[in-house]
Amino acid sequence: MIDLSKLNSEQKKVVTSTEGPVLVLAGAGSGKTRSVIYRTAYLIHEKNVSPWNILVVTFTNKAARELRDRLENTFNISTHSLWIGTFHSVCTRILRYEQEHLHFDSNFSIYDEVDQKSVFKKIYKKLQIDPDKFPIGRVRNIISRQKNNLILPELFFKYNERNYYSEIVAEIYSTYQKFLLDNNALDFDDLLMYTAILFYDNQKIRKKYEEKFKYIMIDEYQDTNYAQFKIINLIAQNHQNLCVVGDDDQAIYSWRGANIRNILNFEKDYKNVLTIKLELNYRSPESILKLANDLIKHNDERHPKELRTKIISKEKPELAILENENGEAEFVVDEISRLRSKNENLNECVILYRTNAQSRVFEKSFFHRKIKYQIVGGINFYQRKEIKDIIAYLRILVNPADSESLLRIINFPVRGIGKKTIEKIVDFGLNNKYSFFESLQNSGKNNFLNLSSKRKISDFLSKINEWREKSESLPITDLIKMIIDDIHLMKIHDFSDDPKDISRVENIREFIAAATEFSDNFSAETGNEPLLTDYLQNISLQTDLDHVDENEESVKLMTMHNAKGLEFDHVFIVGLEDGLLPHSRSIENEKDLQEERRLFYVAVTRAKKTLILSYTRSRRTFDKIDYPLPSRFIAELDENLYLKKELHIEIDFKFNIRTESPIKPVLESQKYYKVGQKIAHQKFGKGVILNVDGRGNDAKLTISFANGQLKKIMGSYVKVL
DNA sequence: TTAAGTATGCTTTTT
C-alpha cells in the first residue's frame, strides 16, 4: 500500500492519474520530485505495472540516482529493471543495444567539448578555413542546433538559407560527421539525434520501445529540445501514457536548444491532456516567495501563476551593496562564518553566481578564513587534462578507431614519437585508407620511418595489446591502476613542487576511487562486473554535479544554472549587476532578457530560510576595472520586499592562493621518514607512519590517521611533526 | 624533439 496521506490533493492527482497524458505545471519547491517518486511507486505497487515497463527521464544523473535511492529505500522497490536516467544516458543505452541497426559500433566513444574542439581544428586545417572568420565556438553551436533539430548534413539547405557563410558551415558539418563516424565516436547531440532517427526510420524498433515503455515520465520538461521531444513523442503517441513535469518559469536552457514550446504546447501535442498545477510551495518562507513572484511577473510568455506558501517569516531578504568584488567576497564569507558560529551546517550554505569566473575571489576569502568550500561545476572532473589522458588510454583499448584518443597518448608520457613521425604515419594512413591505429600497426613493415621510431612504436603497440588482453579479465579498477603504474604517471607529477602537479596527483587518486565506486555499484546493481565499455560510457556522461563530496561539510559554490533542482537553507546570490545578470550577451533582445530573469528566479527560489543578494560598485574584469550599474532586475523589485544596506569592507590584500599554498614544498634534505613517526596531512590531519616504502618525497607512506582512516600517501604531502 | 619562454585571447550558462 502506498500511503498518500502526506500529499496534498493536487499531488495526489498527479500520482493517481496514471492513464493518458498528464501535464504537471509545478512551481519551484512545490514537491514535484516527490510527486514523481510517488507516482512511480504507485504504478508499481497499486497498478501492478512492471518496473521494466516504466521510463523516467531526469535532468541530471544526480536526480536519477536520488530517485532510485528513494524508491529502493522508502518504497522497497527493486529498481533493477526500471529505466531512470537523463536523456543522454537513456539514449546511449538504446544505441548500444541496437547497434545492428546502426552504422557505428556499440563501443563508440563519446566526445566531449574538448575532443570536439580538437576535431574542429583538424577539419579547419584540412579544409583551410580561417577560424577568425568562422569561430569554432559559433560553428559548433550552429551544428549542435542542427542536430538538436534533427537536421542531418544532407538536409542542411532544406532548413537553412544558402549563402557564402552557410556553404562553409555545411561543409564543416558534413566533414565533422564523417570524421566522427570514422573514429566510431558520437558527440552529445548525436546521442539524441541518432536515437530519434532510429525510432523515426525503423518502425520495428519504435514498436519495441513503445511496447516496453508503457509509462513514461519526464522531469524538467521545459528544458527539453526538439530531438528529445521527438524521441518521446515517437514512442508515446500511441499509448499516450506520458506524464511531463515542469515549470515554464524555470526554463533556462534555450541557448542549448531547449524549446519552451514543448511545455507550452503539450496540450496540443497530445489528446485530452489532464493539466495539474502545483502552486503551493513547501520550501521558502513568504518573504522570499513574494520577492520571487514580484520578479517573475515581469515576464510575459508564461502560464500565469503565483506561488503560495504557509511558511511565515519574520526576516526579509537582504540586499548588500559592496565597493568591489573583494569586499563582496569578504562580506559573504563573513556572513557564512557567522552562520557557522550559530551552528548552521555549511552544507546548507550556497553562493550562486552567473559566470564561473566569479568563483575565484570567493575561493581566496574562504581559503584565508579556513572555511571549507566546494565548487560544483566549472571544469568537469572528467575534462581535466590528467584524467582525460587516462581515459584516452582506456578508450583506445575498447575503440581502436578513436584517433583523437590515440593522438593524445601516442607521445604522452613522452616516448620520443614526435610531431614529424606522427605526420609521416598520418600521411601513410591517408594514402592507404588506414585508420590511425592501423597505420601505426603497419608502419613497421614500411621504410618511411627510421629504426628507432619503429622500435618506439612497436613498444607502444605491444603495451596496448598487453593492456587490451588484460582488460578482458581484469576488473576495471585494477586495469586503471596497472596502466597508471606502467606509464609512471604518478612519477611525472610527483617530482614537482608545483601546486598544479600536486592537485593532479590528487585528481588521479580520486579518479581511481571513483572507478572503484562505480565498479562496486555496478556489481551490486547488475550482479556482473562492469566491462570497460560500461564504465567509459558512464563517465562520459557524468557531470561535476555527480562529484559532490557529501561526507565533508563545506559551503557550495556554483552557477545559477547548476543550482536548478537543488535547495539550501542559506542562499547568497552575488554579482547582481547589469552585464553579469542580465549578462552582457543577453542584454540586447527581450527573449534573452526574460531567460536571464528566469535564471534569477530559479536562484531566488532555492532558499529555504535566508536569502542574501549583493552587487558591487566596481568590479575587475581581465585587467581593467568596470563600474557596473545594479542589475535592472533589482530596480524592478518593490523596495519594500528587501532590506538594503551599503557596506564598506576593508580587505587585507597581502594574502593570495599561491603564496599560501596548502602544501608548502619541503626540501628533500629535510625529509626522511621512519615507522612510528608523527606527521600531519593537509586534509586528513595528524597521524602515525606505519610503513615506509622508498625514501624522501617519493616514499610511499602508510599512515594511520587520528580520525581512524588508513591511507597510503606520498612523502611530499605530509609534514613531519 | 623537447623544454622553456613569450604572445594572445578569453568569459555566459552545460547534458
Added chain:
DNA sequence: GCATACTTAA
C-alpha cells in the same frame, strides 16, 4: 590574470 598556443634555443 589565467591558460593555451606558438616561438625559440638547446
